[in-house]
Amino acid sequence: MSTTVFYDRFERHSHGQGLKGHATHYCPGCGHGLAHKFLAEAIDELGIQNRTVAISPVGCSVFLYYYFDVGNSQAAHGRAPAVAIGHKLANPESIVVSYQGDGDLASIGLAEIVSTAQLGVPITVIFVNNAIYGMTGGQMAPTTLMGMKTATSPHGRDIYMGKPMKMAELIAGLDGPIYVERVALFDAKQRNRAKKAILKGLKLQVEKRGFSFIEVLAECPTHLKMTPEETEKWVKEQMQPNFPLGVKKDLTPDPWFEPPKPSFEIDQLLKVVGASSDAPIRSAKGFPSHIAPHDIAIKLAGSGGDGAQTAAMLIARAGINEGFDATHIPSYGPESRGGTSYADVHVAETEVLNPAAPAPHILIAFNAPSLAKFGPAVKAGGTVLYDSSVIHEVPKVAAGVRVVGVPFAQIAVDLGKAMVKNIVALGALHAATGIFPKETFLTAIRLTLKDKCALIPLNEEAFAWGIKSVEEPAN
Amino acid sequence: MPQVKERPKPFLFPEFCKGCGRCISACPKHCIAMGEEVNPMTGLVPVVLDLEQCNGCALCIDACPEPYGLQPTPAEVADFELQDPEKLFGLRHTEAPAPVDIPDEWIPLPACEPLVIKGNYAAAIGALLAGCRHFFGYPITPSTEGAELMAKFLPKLGGTYLQAVSEVATVNHMYGCGGAGLRCMTFTSGPGFSLMVEGISYMIGAEVPGVFVNIMRGGPGLGNIAPEQSDIKLACRGLGHGNTHAVVLTPSTPQEMLDLTLLAFDLAFKYRNPVIVLGDGYLGQMTGKVKLPPKMLKPGLPSWAVYGDEMHRKNLISSIDLDEHDLELHNLDINRKYEAMKSEARADLFMCEDAETVFVACGTPSRMAKGAVEDLRKEGIKAGLFRPLTVWPFPLPQLLPLLPRAQRIVVVEASPGQLRDELLLALSQEGISKYPRIESVTHMGGILPQQHEIMAAALGRQEALQEVHA
Incomplete structure (x- = not known):
């Protein structure tokens, strides 16, 4: 049958000049031309020329796009299935064909074809297996037969080069694909089967049912160094026993591929990213410049699980809610190893310049090593808050540094939830430094817990106990 | 198109027959034989x-590998001229309309309170506001929060999150999705970025847009997951094989992670080229105040897209060009784009007006340098910070006015000198040989230059200095 899926002139083949405008670049007798024709006829029959995107591979069929009057995309070596998925997910209504040879699909592109097949998204893969690298000049392919002589197996493929890959069987063994068949081109009967298989593979995609894979045993007369007729015989007698023809997998699941359409609704987007026009309640009278004129550095240090990072984030959030700038960085580098968890926080009146806090104004230490390490670095006139339920020895600190011990852990345990010790610490921070009003902290805590409202009362209680234990240390 | 008879006999235009003979064995009536005359x-x-x-079984036609080889005989075959199948079979013109650009639409956003989020999250939100609804990626520390956020958000926005089998597959998914004209992105880190540069070269060659956020970590090799800036060379000078460049943006705050990712999509589509956003592990993990921009993008569809519909049927995304002249012309076109991209060079200047000591730094080390500038000013040192927002193209035009007053330039970076190399190369390419002494404060391995080291360098304490250029 004739088809309109081929360009009427192959403009991309040497600008369509002379014979190249109507003849393929393939050698006489090459199986690619037949696979192209059957694909073109199937596209025609299904009426999907406008929707089709053909992915050209690397290999002899790299110039697939010379011939097919469809959307064309040319992929890197082995990556055609990955490119195909990009196109299919971009436009689920497009019909995407990934066309590959044996080096491309069964060697360099193994990861891509296996993962794409398993993904199961409806695309159609045409795999042309001619047991040799054609384009690069007849080297050994992953599908080269045992004993077969090629440019890179001049003495015949032997056991040290591994055995030929049976891709149809491998792909059929996966759960993703719904239809896998191996066909051939060596006689009229096989060509008829090949046509039908390619048509079926495309139809399953049009029906949104799943991933199909058609392996086509094809002839490469040039590199097999045979006449086209001899090559047909060779495929029939030599290749076929190694690569048995037939259907390897055939399921007809219900159509399922209906991904949602991208949304650009403002309200939905703002909801998803958690943005709101509601101004948080501001309680601070101004920047807490009694601690530092424009930029306060705070370090929180403890072990993983002490909640230092959460407390740090809450301080930063409280600062930003009050209209200041703030940053929080979890510690990095060797010092963060061994289960330690350090956080640097800055709250600045206008802009945090350097977010690191090597010499903080305030240190909150959850364990003894943290206090020993960072206590001496606290700036003169600063404040150290430490967990007196686990720390019994206070290192020497700079002149004028106020050191306050609060039993963070003990209070939290008494409240029935050890994990709120960081909130106890925040209460203590508020009481000891007056960095922000109480309401500022509570607003930040409530905002952070808005999806876990049940936890708010406990956290508020922990915060209150933190305050109390600074203001009434006797208790 | 002419009517075709039922069961037509085959017709062959000898110029389009390669003489493979596959039709011979296909014919049950033995109508076809190998010829003996060479076609001139x-x-x-x-x-x-x-x-x-011949009984018109058409098996020979099915056996012919050539699209314009054996054909069913057209109705008017009697008086055809042996010239051209276009005349013979009728010239077909595609019915598809010429592709046109469907324009993007900017939608105003209501004023919102600032978010308090990590740098990686900010970049992801920047991408959403830029109209990106397709994310492809492979998990790698310290970039993964960005991917995780996209996995959480995109399904709620009708978008697609696909965890690829590798970074190699990731970039090729982007080649496909970007080639279809859509906005897509990935988050990665050095080892993953290395794997992607093959595909980035293909994207540049085929002029496919896409945004790569590389949260740099310690290297080489597996290195570690702490912050470094040692992918500057790879991003500026090593985007795969061939003549490749891409705009490389260097944010230094969570706010800039959002703003510059948003910009990255603009530039990627403006130039049909990938854009790289280089962050560092510190910045990705840093929580800060992030304001949303006043508008967000609802993307259209560019005319060049291979979208898989009627309007875009004639399009091709490809980087292969066998003709040397054509490929040279393509490279000249690409070079013209690179030249045009130089107008995108951006820098942020902090206290540079009268600066005698000019720090040059990007990413998180620039924050340390910013702190140092303020403290040095208190000590009476006229320090300033020149902070490239693009390291390729290097913002030399913005730096040049500072050079006459500057007595020294101190490059602060978490790499062995890759930022300094970009600076020196920019100066050299511009033919500028007179410039102040260039010194460096560097760290590697995941350690960032600290403010006190930068101060020490500026105050002339030699132990922290590595003199590079006199």
């Missing part, structure tokens, strides 16, 4: 047809 047009020997016994 092709140098090949076409088959010869003797159709006396």
